[in-house]
Amino acid sequence: MISMDAALPPWRRVAMVLERRIADGTYPKGSRLPGAVPLSHEFNVAPSTAAKAVRDLKERGLVTASPGWGTFVA
Template sequence: MIRMELDPTQPKWRQIAMALEGRIKDGTYPPRTPLPGTVPLSVEFGVAPSTVAKAVQDLKRRGLVTASPGWGTFVV
């Protein structure tokens, strides 16, 4: 897997949220499909799982994804 390069001048969680939002908008993650898990995304972006969790929380706050405990996080 190719690791995505992040801009060191911007918050990592915000860059990850924007990348995931782009994938949602371009159809990489279509509606009603689950996002990849926190650990695979943390490996892809080269960050701690907590950083990915903060990015996903931002997507939830903005209504782009919804969490279903025990099932995962899904695109709205």
Template sequence: MDAALPPWRRVAKALEERIADGTYPKGSQLPGAVPLSVEFDVAPSTVAKAVRDLKNRGLLIASPGWGTFVA
């Protein structure tokens, strides 16, 4: 990953790539912030910011009480 990017952007980029390559297909549920924060070695708030960015761009949708899903 590009070390020049802020951590939340690196996470967002990695998640976007996983959506594009089918690792997370349409309709699939994204892992939670804590497992992703462990995987990417960042704080859960960093993952939350990345997920919020992807939601704002229409790649993810949130279902309160159910989780976050690929749009």
């Protein structure tokens, strides 16, 4: 469950947590991020919301996606 600023949309709050985990080494460079379904369960959001958070990280160059392989920390 996420409990950050409720004024932010849920996808942005999830993205912020994932970004913090990348920065603190929880997800080190080259590691694979969990998929949208596991993230949705962890954060109690819809899988599409979790996927949007990961897309945001991808657009900002924090992760790269390899179709069929997963999403990895850049």
